Amino acid sequence: MKLVIDTNCIISSLIKNGWSRRIIVSPAITFITPEFTLKEIRNHKDLITKKTHLSDEEFFLLMELLFTNIEIIPSQEYNQYFSKAARYIEDPDDIPFVALFFSKTADGIWSDDNHFKKQSKIPIYRTKELVRIFKN
Numbered sequence: 001m002k003l004v005i006d007t008n009c010i011i012s013s014l015i016k017n018g019w020s021r022r023i024i025v026s027p028a029i030t031f032i033t034p035e036f037t038l039k040e041i042r043n044h045k046d047l048i049t050k051k052t053h054l055s056d057e058e059f060f061l062l063m064e065l066l067f068t069n070i071e072i073i074p075s076q077e078y079n080q081y082f083s084k085a086a087r088y089i090e091d092p093d094d095i096p097f098v099a100l101f102f103s104k105t106a107d108g109i110w111s112d113d114n115h116f117k118k119q120s121k122i123p124i125y126r127t128k129e130l131v132r133i134f135k136n
Contacts, residue, residue: 002030003029004031004032004106004108005037005070005110006094009111010033010066011048014052014063015052022134026069030071032070033097034100035074037072038072078096078103078104082095082099085097085102090115091113091115094111097111108122108123110124110126111125
């Protein structure tokens with residue numbers, strides 16, 4: 001299974017050693033994400049390290065661990081799908097995730113953002129749904 005992973009799921013796994021982290025490091029799913037995801041995460045680094053009490057070194061080590069199973073896709077590989085993606089999602093910040101879904105013919109998008117569920121053409125997996133899959 002190949003899923004586009006939303007930044008919020010990665011940030012969740014950085015903050016808490018829970019199901020999100022277990023799912024990301026599992027070899028059962030291949031994850032891809034737009035290249036700007038790294039910038040978004042770095043923009044939230046101070047908040048993440050404050051919540052988790054991680055040092056900068058620990059934060060970057062954890063990032064390295066998580067991104068061993070997340071492929072970062074350069075925008076030139078999916079930007080031609082932006083106009084198509086805009087028809088499916090109302091939040092402009094999420095257009096790259098949908099465009100990436102179309103460009104790489106992924107099996108779905110992993111996100112806990114509610115606005116992804118407002119459409120029915122793209123399979124959206126919430127964390128709780130992936131947990132059920134993993135438990136079975």
